[in-house]
Amino acid sequence: MNRTLCQIVCPLALLVVLVDFTRAAAADLHEVVRQTQQKVVKIYGAGGLKQMEAYQSGILVSPEGHVLTVLSYVLDTDDLAVVLDDGRKFQPERIGTDPLRELALLKLPLEEGETLPYFDLRQRPEVEIGDRVLALSNLYGIAAGDEPVSVLQGALTAIAPLDARRGSFTTNYHDDVYVVDAYANNPGAAGGALVNWQGELLGLLGKELKSRITGTWLNYALPTANFAESVDNMIAGRANNIEPPSQLPEESLSTELLGIRLIPDVLRLTPPYIDAVRRGSSAESAGLRPDDLIVFAGGKQIASCRALVEELSYHDQRDEIPLLVLRDGGIVEMVLKLAPEAPAEATGETEP
Amino acid sequence: MKFFHSITLCLTFLALSTVARSEVTPAPQVLATEAERVKVVKRASTAAVAIFEGSGQGGGSGVIISPDGFALTNFHVVAPCGAAMKCGLNDGQLYDAVVVGIDPVGDVALIQLLGRDDFPTAELGDSDKVRVGDWAFAIGNPFLLADDFTPSVSYGLISGVHRYQYPAGTLLEYADCLQTDAAINPGNSGGPLFDADGKLIGVNGRGSFEKRGRVNVGVGYAISINQIKRFLSHLKAGRIVDHASLGFTVSTGEIGRVVVDDILETSDAYRRGLRYGDEIVEFAGREITTANALKTALGTFPRDWVTTLTFRRDGQNQQVSLRLPGVHDPAQLIDMIQEQKEKPLDPPDKPKTKPDDPLDEPQEDEEKKPGPGILPDLQKLLKREPAMPAEVKSRYEEVRGYANYWYNRARQQELWDHFRDANSLEQMGATWQIAGKVDAEEFSLKIGPDRAEMRLPTVKSVALFAGELDTQLSPPGSGGLLVALHLWQRMLDKGLQKFGEVFYLGQLPLGASGEMVDCLVGFHTGMEFRLLFSPENGDLVGLEMFPGDDFDPCVVHFSEYADVAGRRLPMRWQVQHGVKPFADLHLTSWQIDTGTPPATKAAN
Numbered sequence: 001m002n003r004t005l006c007q008i009v010c011p012l013a014l015l016v017v018l019v020d021f022t023r024a025a026a027a028d029l030h031e032v033v034r035q036t037q038q039k040v041v042k043i044y045g046a047g048g049l050k051q052m053e054a055y056q057s058g059i060l061v062s063p064e065g066h067v068l069t070v071l072s073y074v075l076d077t078d079d080l081a082v083v084l085d086d087g088r089k090f091q092p093e094r095i096g097t098d099p100l101r102e103l104a105l106l107k108l109p110l111e112e113g114e115t116l117p118y119f120d121l122r123q124r125p126e127v128e129i130g131d132r133v134l135a136l137s138n139l140y141g142i143a144a145g146d147e148p149v150s151v152l153q154g155a156l157t158a159i160a161p162l163d164a165r166r167g168s169f170t171t172n173y174h175d176d177v178y179v180v181d182a183y184a185n186n187p188g189a190a191g192g193a194l195v196n197w198q199g200e201l202l203g204l205l206g207k208e209l210k211s212r213i214t215g216t217w218l219n220y221a222l223p224t225a226n227f228a229e230s231v232d233n234m235i236a237g238r239a240n241n242i243e244p245p246s247q248l249p250e251e252s253l254s255t256e257l258l259g260i261r262l263i264p265d266v267l268r269l270t271p272p273y274i275d276a277v278r279r280g281s282s283a284e285s286a287g288l289r290p291d292d293l294i295v296f297a298g299g300k301q302i303a304s305c306r307a308l309v310e311e312l313s314y315h316d317q318r319d320e321i322p323l324l325v326l327r328d329g330g331i332v333e334m335v336l337k338l339a340p341e342a343p344a345e346a347t348g349e350t351e352p
Numbered sequence: 353m354k355f356f357h358s359i360t361l362c363l364t365f366l367a368l369s370t371v372a373r374s375e376v377t378p379a380p381q382v383l384a385t386e387a388e389r390v391k392v393v394k395r396a397s398t399a400a401v402a403i404f405e406g407s408g409q410g411g412g413s414g415v416i417i418s419p420d421g422f423a424l425t426n427f428h429v430v431a432p433c434g435a436a437m438k439c440g441l442n443d444g445q446l447y448d449a450v451v452v453g454i455d456p457v458g459d460v461a462l463i464q465l466l467g468r469d470d471f472p473t474a475e476l477g478d479s480d481k482v483r484v485g486d487w488a489f490a491i492g493n494p495f496l497l498a499d500d501f502t503p504s505v506s507y508g509l510i511s512g513v514h515r516y517q518y519p520a521g522t523l524l525e526y527a528d529c530l531q532t533d534a535a536i537n538p539g540n541s542g543g544p545l546f547d548a549d550g551k552l553i554g555v556n557g558r559g560s561f562e563k564r565g566r567v568n569v570g571v572g573y574a575i576s577i578n579q580i581k582r583f584l585s586h587l588k589a590g591r592i593v594d595h596a597s598l599g600f601t602v603s604t605g606e607i608g609r610v611v612v613d614d615i616l617e618t619s620d621a622y623r624r625g626l627r628y629g630d631e632i633v634e635f636a637g638r639e640i641t642t643a644n645a646l647k648t649a650l651g652t653f654p655r656d657w658v659t660t661l662t663f664r665r666d667g668q669n670q671q672v673s674l675r676l677p678g679v680h681d682p683a684q685l686i687d688m689i690q691e692q693k694e695k696p697l698d699p700p701d702k703p704k705t706k707p708d709d710p711l712d713e714p715q716e717d718e719e720k721k722p723g724p725g726i727l728p729d730l731q732k733l734l735k736r737e738p739a740m741p742a743e744v745k746s747r748y749e750e751v752r753g754y755a756n757y758w759y760n761r762a763r764q765q766e767l768w769d770h771f772r773d774a775n776s777l778e779q780m781g782a783t784w785q786i787a788g789k790v791d792a793e794e795f796s797l798k799i800g801p802d803r804a805e806m807r808l809p810t811v812k813s814v815a816l817f818a819g820e821l822d823t824q825l826s827p828p829g830s831g832g833l834l835v836a837l838h839l840w841q842r843m844l845d846k847g848l849q850k851f852g853e854v855f856y857l858g859q860l861p862l863g864a865s866g867e868m869v870d871c872l873v874g875f876h877t878g879m880e881f882r883l884l885f886s887p888e889n890g891d892l893v894g895l896e897m898f899p900g901d902d903f904d905p906c907v908v909h910f911s912e913y914a915d916v917a918g919r920r921l922p923m924r925w926q927v928q929h930g931v932k933p934f935a936d937l938h939l940t941s942w943q944i945d946t947g948t949p950p951a952t953k954a955a956n
Contacts, residue, residue, distance in 0.1 A: 033485040051563055139570075139571060140562070140571060142517075142560070144644045145604065146641060153508065153509040153533060182533065186570065187562055187563070
């Protein structure tokens with residue numbers, strides 16, 4: 001009995017002490033802000049036209065210099081730059097993308113053995129509506145050079161599924177987000193950090209979006225739990241092997257085998273739209289339809305018909321190959337797997 | 353019955369809510385903190401001003417900084433107002449106010465509220481001590497809501513310090529500003545940003561809006577109060593104040609290296625030895641690691657300020673003292689101000705014509721200027737200036753190049769009269785015969801209206817004052833000591849009005865050491881002549897004479913005042929050319945010949 005009680009009480013006491021300790025350690029908001037700023041980076045890339053800022057924010061998610069940010073046009077350049085809190089500038093390597101959550105992972109070329117302060121995505125502090133939060137980002141690109149990023153304060157006002165639009169398109173992400181009353185998602189803020197008053201990461205500030213219902217700008221963050229695994233996968237390089245394999249498989253996949261006919265390849269970068277799907281084919285059973293635009297195959301971004309054909313050639317006929325297609329302004333996920341077709345019916349094609 | 357039911361229900365609900373409320377009674381320290389905050393806000397609110405343009409069409413905010421009614425606001429708030437404006441305080445009273453000085457580059461203006469000598473004031477803080485994570489609050493008149501002059505208060509966090517926000521052209525530059533998420537909306541412009549203790553740390557004036565329309569999105573900027581402190585005496589002088597520039601440009605090289613990539617050979621920096629390719633290490637006591645940091649530091653200084661610059665060449669650091677030139681040619685600045693004033697009024701709560709305009713500041717941008725030469729400006733033709741209240745009229749004097757010459761004249765007169773009267777210099781005569789020692793050897797000087805002669809141990813020099821003075825810059829190496837003394841003598845003889853063009857500039861540091869002096873400037877035959885007075889006792893502590901824009905001045909520092917035949921005169925003169933010492937003169941006798949017509953009447 002006594003032992004049981006002790007087993008309960010001791011950890012409780014320890015917990016109380018721990019909680020008190022973290023509270024005390026976090027007493028100085030200035031210090032929390034200063035330390036957290038060092039884990040947020042400024043990213044400069046493509047854009048610069050009206051309403052398309054050429055900058056955004058990012059957070060360090062590993063001591064080795066992995067930077068998590070949002071997937072956007074800003075990253076569409078060979079001249080991407082990541083600037084740390086101390087003003088050091090890096091040309092990052094692009095490690096992976098998560099098209100569904102619109103995230104991208106970059107890696108800074110650090111010196112051997114060098115480490116940086118970072119957010120540990122495995123730490124998930126408890127979150128309650130009403131909690132006071134800080135949003136750190138380089139909104140409006142205000143912080144230049146070695147200037148620390150901006151800090152805004154507010155409260156967590158809701159945890160709710162995202163129902164948003166960009167322009168007239170509904171966004172793909174529909175899971176819960178943290179809604180805050182700070183103006184957290186200004187231009188350039190996407191990729192910044194939402195933290196509590198202890199400086200612990202709660203989520204990643206999302207892109208500028210409007211509520212689909214009210215049309216007002218949303219201030220929100222993707223909860224860490226919703227993207228941590230995806231980041232792990234990107235760091236591990238799973239589903240994101242960018243390098244072509246050194247050896248092609250003996251029997252490669254092809255559009256013909258899968259039952260896909262692409263639109264005529266007339267440009268250097270003809271968008272890989274599906275012209276027709278063969279009836280009874282693996283493509284049809286996977287759910288592909290004419291007019292679908294293939295944007296990802298095997299975890300790799302596909303920019304042209306040629307890129308798709310090449311990518312398929314890297315996969316063996318026995319492989320499963322995940323696809324992301326753009327259909328009616330939304331992203332649809334599916335998996336293609338070559339299966340024997342019923343030969344009798346394999347004559348017609350579904351036309352658009 | 354039903355009725356009773358609802359009443360019972362209501363009562364039950366009330367009772368329940370009372371219970372609920374008592375259960376969440378906040379901790380005493382929370383209540384204490386809240387009470388303290390209420391107190392601080394209440395006190396700070398008394399100094400906030402709701403500014404309205406005379407006809408009531410536009411306006412903004414301000415903050416009173418002295419009991420005689422001097423108040424800070426934005427240049428872009430007063431620009432459309434003209435000379436007079438109406439100011440409401442939170443006691444519900446409306447006061448007339450007059451424009452005093454403007455700083456169009458820094459977007460600051462000083463006005464004076466009239467009618468009281470016991471206005472409530474805000475206590476000035478130290479904006480260099482403000483840190484990210486500090487709490488701050490803005491008080492003002494957003495959307496011109498303060499119909500009864502009760503200001504609005506918004507609380508928030510300091511989001512960034514030492515921020516730089518680009519100017520529109522060369523005006524309205526926010527260098528070294530504070531960034532806050534306390535709501536700053538149109539109409540808050542010119543109002544105070546206070547720290548949590550209620551000390552004034554900045555003047556709000558700008559926000560980032562972009563595609564979200566002209567309402568607060570958590571990004572407001574305040575001009576730091578430390579910057580304004582440097583400009584305050586210049587603004588009180590009724591002037592249109594210019595900011596400082598460098599005379600060279602820099603670019604950021606690899607991390608932490610800021611390198612001179614262009615330099616004017618006529619600049620003070622060049623004369624102090626700075627060259628192309630030198631690395632800038634420190635400016636005005638601030639470490640410089642990016643070009644942006646240099647711009648941020650520079651933007652907080654008025655033209656003519658003297659500060660230090662450290663640069664590195666071949667691994668060697670050199671520190672020099674720099675006199676900072678202006679951003680504009682004075683005439684150019686005046687023309688630009690004229691354009692600003694002629695802009696049509698735009699009430700701050702009127703939504704932008706294009707809500708997605710990438711506009712970053714509450715003032716209208718270039719494209720909204722009336723098209724000069726295309727159509728006659730009907731609005732201007734039709735607009736009848738409201739009559740200036742008598743009280744304002746008595747404190748306003750329009751002179752080209754000044755915001756309000758009345759204040760300048762008053763300061764000139766005050767300084768000069770005090771100097772003359774305190775030292776009994778009413779009759780300083782036309783000719784001085786001076787003797788003394790320099791480096792333990794004898795020297796002598798005779799100076800009259802037309803001619804001066806100086807005998808130094810090594811050289812005898814003569815200067816003639818009949819023709820062009822810039823050919824008479826003797827003794828050699830002094831930069832023109834005899835001309836400087838001639839101008840001083842002329843000023844003593846003729847007084848302010850008859851000397852030529854004279855104005856009071858404001859306070860500047862005497863050398864990089866930082867001792868502040870009041871600076872009276874005169875022009876005569878192309879020479880610029882400055883009299884430097886101690887603000888403590890009004891003593892004349894120095895003379896500076898510039899033969900031209902691009903020359904080092906002849907500088908004389910006066911000290912060791914002594915009684916000479918009933919007058920109090922400086923008996924030690926340290927003479928420099930630029931920063932190079934020329935002579936340290938110790939006077940032993942000073943004879944004043946008052947023979948030819950005494951100048952009693954002229955010396956006013």
